[in-house]
Amino acid sequence: MTESSLINIAVTILFLPILGFIVTLLLGKKVKKIYYFENIILFFSLAGAGILAYTKLSLFHDTAITAEFTWINLGNTPLLGEIKINLGIMIDNIAALMILVVMLVSFLVHIFSIEYMRGDPRYNRYFAYLGLFTFSMAGIVLTHNILMMYMFWELVGVSSYLLIGFWFEKKSAADAGKKAFIVNRIGDVGMFIGILMLFTTYHTFTFDEIFAQISNGVLPFNSGFWMTVTGLLIFAGAIGKSAQFPLHVWLPDAMEGPTPVSALIHAATMVAAGVYLVIRVFGIMTSDALVVIATIGALSAFIPATIALTQNDIKKVLAYSTISQLGYMIMALGVGAFQFAFFHLITHAFFKAGLFLGSGSVITSMHHEQDIRQMGGLRKKMPITYYTMLIYSLAISGIPLTSGFLSKDGILAGSYAFGLLTGNSFFAIVGFFVALLTAFYMFRLMILTFHGEPRNKEKYEHAKESKLVMTLPLAVLAILSIFIWYTPNPFNPEQGWLLSKGINTHEQYIPDNTRFDFLTPAKEPVIQNEESASVMYSESYEEAIQESHIPTMLLSLLMAGLGILIAFVFYQWKKINVDKLVDRFNPLYKFSLNKWYFDELYDATAVKGTIGLSSFLGKFDSKIIDGIVNGVATFTRGFSSFIGKFDNIVIDGIVNFTAYLSGFIGLIFRRFQTGKVQTYLVFVLISVVILLFIFNSF
Amino acid sequence: MTTYDIIFYLFAAVTLLSAFFVVTNRNIVHSAFYLLFTFFGVAGIYVMLGADFVAIVQLIVYVGGILILLLFGVMLTNKITNIEIKTDSINALPASIVLGLFTGALGAAVLNTNWKVVESPAPEATTTALGNLLINEYALIFELLGIVLLIAMIGAASMARK
Amino acid sequence: MLHVGLTHFLVISIALFSLGLYAVVTRKNAVMVLMGIELILNSANINFIAFSKFGNFGLQGQLIALFVIVLAAAEAAVALAIVLNIYKTLANINVDEIDSLRD
């Protein structure tokens, strides 16, 4: 297995899904069973991704494999110098792991969808879109330059648009797709500006070349401030895609799409792309930028968690939970706990995808009922779904022996250590508090759905366990949510292969004075290409992490336990009357139930403002600008008619007088005007005779 | 008075008298018949002037063609059954006066002019000479006339057909 | 009376011309107008031939007269077609009543 064959595999798994997309889309009408083609392709992609990840991590562990070709070559240009745009593939450990996760989840969702979507009139097209999405996502993961990433970034947005609005007959679905795309675009605009700044400064889009130049001290506009700005602009893309505060509003609406799509795109992969992006460009984030990122992450973790407490739609709860968990990851990046962010990305991908698929299973058996108040008692009817979902819920709450515990604990430890090192313990506090909220709302969801008495008897009677094609993916994901895949020690992930070998860090490339002290390694990095985990942190940070490990673990366990306990007290044992509590804190409840009024706020400001401005400008254009044009025309016409009148009255007056005179004379001669040719001829003759006599020469 | 003179006056009288009747007769069919005599008279005058071929052509074309055409015109534009084919005249008085003056003026001009007359003996037969002229010096005009005739024929036919 | 010469022919020509003109000017019927025109053409022809004989121009005058005859034929045909057309359109060939030109 050589590097070039790895590249070949990567290219193959990148382009297989687009082949699936094209074939399935074009033949979808004609061949009923064409969706098998897409599924088979996905299977091969998954196999390729498995081989790729395994080979990369075992054989080429320390090298990043890249391959590129020149896409656009403008040659040596007069003012800008050499301009060449290369596209290419980079496979480092992170990309290899990520592609595996993407393909795995994608494959499972494909399988799940075969049953879930059965009977849909656009069945084949659904799979085609999934293919398009998988292709775009693979592109994001495998690229070695930011332009290509942006391109696939947008393509992911489109496939998300198409899939959210898949049932476009429903207005809410079409609206949600549009909202998702546009809100994402807001972030993308920022990202695009960031890309412009990078390109203008470095004349390349390739990550490695940019990093190399930054290491040499070349900064945008030669200032650390602009480096921060550039980093944050790029991060704006992540805000949009990962549905971070303040652009998180699209994700809950995106739940209008089919549930497997929510699992794939809006839980596991696409929304994680933002995190992936920040990981990719982590090397250019200055300390200021990181603080902003961490703050955004913390807010995004906190706000949706509070909203999730009161939501009644099973998918909405999960959507807000997703935002919250993504906020965790972003916050982890901000506080420098880079590898835990990625770790959490992977574990979250599995258990959140599982949660969504599980909810999908519930929703199908309940005949498309999504309101948890109508459920209850489903545990007996759907045991497999129940137990798998229980595992996911434990994982997301951070209970030991699950994967979620490992990664979440790492993030909390990171923020704790950050607090220790910088004295800023805000992120740690938020982190722990959100852990409590997470445990609470997840178990609220579980209890309301599966425990207790069925609240809607009729639907309950018809509910039954889903078929094997649907439960199998659930089982696979549940198994993947167990700690054992990541580390042998369920309490210390650092010993696992994933963190010790799998996830390597880039170094930070920005000048020392713009980074956090703890991100400055004590010793010089050894060799450029050699990636090893210890490169980026200072020794003090290592110590702080060690120090915070035990307290974090205990505290987070406490929080999770507390959250679960409260949930049981409220909903299972009903020791406290929830309704009374709601009445008591009605404003707060309303605030949370209405999602902090973000939609209303944006509607009232940005949307109304833009539409107002546009309709104003539309009127302005047709009334004022066009009015001026028409006014000029009218004026010209008026002026010309005035001139015409002047002409008529004064100038023409003179003429008319002459005319009148001649008319008077004409009056006399009018009699001659008979219209009879012969009479004219007589006049001619008369004239000839007269002339003859006048000029007579005889 | 030679015989030539007598014959001349005869023809002149025929021509002018019949022309007068053409002009003054109120019955249009009669006018047409008088016109026949006028043409004969003119043809005679042509012979007097030594233009025998033109005289023949005059007879053939005018008498045989144009007059028939005119008669057809008369008959097609008036209902045959109702032979109220008399036509009035207008402007008779002023026209007479003016034309009188006009004729007087012309006549005065002709009579008062001292014409330089170079009598050329008329050739015995003009046909050959005219033919030569037509296909040599005047070939183009000859051709053009043919075209004009063709066009006139087509035009007349198409106009009358509508 | 003198020996018949150029002047005689010219006088006849003038007389014919005047009579033709009179017809053209005074007669109402369009066919009559055409007849007048024929008279005028004939008078012109007499002139041509007379000058041809007395002016020593050879046969050219006669030739022109021939041309005139040809053109007269063409003219008669076209004019009659027009008259017929007018008659069809207006049911009238009285020239004095056809005065649409006036308006």
Added chain:
Amino acid sequence: MHSVPYLSLITFLPILGMIIVLALPKTQGRAIKSLTLLITGIQVIIAIILLINYDYSLGGIFEQSSFQFVEKWRWIDIDGFSWLGKIKVDYFLGIDGISTPLLLLTAIVTFIATLSSWNINKSIKGYFALFLLLDTGMMGVFVALDFFLFYIFWELMLLPMYFLIGVWGGPRREYAAIKFFLYTLLGSVFILIVMIGLYFSTQETLADGTRVFTFNILAMMDTNNFTPNGILSPLNPNNLRFIAYIALFAGFAIKIPMFPFHTWLPDAHVEAPTPISVILAGVLLKMGTYGILRISYPVFPEITKQLIWYIALFGMINIIYGALCAMAQRDFKKMIAYSSVSHMGYVLLGMASMNTLGISGAVLQMFNHGTITAMLFLIVGVLYDRTHTRDMDAFGGIAVQMPVYTGVVTVAFFAAIGLPSLSGFISEAFVFLGAFAVDLIRVLTVISISGILLGAAYMLWALQRVYLGKLNEKWASLKDLTFREYAMFIPLALIIIFLGVYPSPMLDLMNSSVNSMVKFMADAQVIYSSFGGF
């Protein structure tokens, strides 16, 4: 080597077609249409032949030797009148990397427009005769290198356009046609004035050593050719070059159309029949920007340099203003028309950058916008043909009824939004990359980028209102695309996708010329500054 006068052929072939069309009897509608299709098809073939024989290394722009397929001979040559001086006008055609893409575009768009004209039923003969005349005018503008000739072609396309809108248009066609005509005529007057001014300021040296005034555009770029006292000569300290530049720019700006001269466009588009809208947006708008690149820029490099901030400003206004106005429209076609205003703003912005990226982006955007907007107007046309309304709120759920058509629509709309992998993205990205690199207009560029957000907003909104949602029962019997409509859409869609995935062929085509132009503009600053005054 190129003994075949391809450029004359491609330019005057439609005239030949027009004569044949005029000779054909009125009743032969099919024959007339087929003939026009044949003629435009041959034009596409000629354009491809040109492309195959094109030498990518030659720059063009300012020297005749690096133009290709040049045809030059004396056309008007008057020396007889002493009071008039000598008037010599060349028949001078040639193409370089800036005009070739547009020539190709014109050929393609005209061909597609012919297909789309198939259901014209009102006096077919007149329509296609005018259509072909218009074709000649458009081709001529892109190949002419003599200002006089350029102007003739420029005017030549005005008249057919007037009639095509005024006779075959919608209910308010007379108003729209007059507005279009007067507006463009106003622009033409500006151009004419400047043309005459330049003529009397430029002298070309003939082979026998005498110097004569010239309309040769390339000669106008060479500072050696300026007369000392010419009114537009930089050698004249009291020259009026600044005013002339503004006038010329305004003349071209009307055609683009640049804010605030854009109001003829929505009216003309709304009233024009579909194929004419396609040509209007696909080709005619490009003439404005092409004129600026071909004439304003290299003839007045020093003033261009002074004014780039304003050009960029107007570009920005066009982008944002056009987008916001588009958002406010209910009329589908009007919305697309305003989107054209917005998209042409990118061209202006790219040109203002005066570097390779920006100008390449601008030229590419001209081409891409030509294809994309052609597709958009065809899309409206398809819907209008079937429903006879363009009110977006009257539709809804068309996607259910016409899935293939909606697929096409999605491709076109996303191309207009600037989705990567479709051609619109590349040109917009290049424009922004180029403009961002210039310090002076960076802020404007950043503001302009919000245009891609607004673009997405109005396009998706329209997509939703017309195609998504519940099917309006009124349209439950609509038929999906016909074979002819496939033939219109598929080539355009393929071009859009191909250039989105692999834009290099087009960029390579223009690269030498763009570089040569950038270099010329940069070098000219030095030369012109030596004249003083600036």
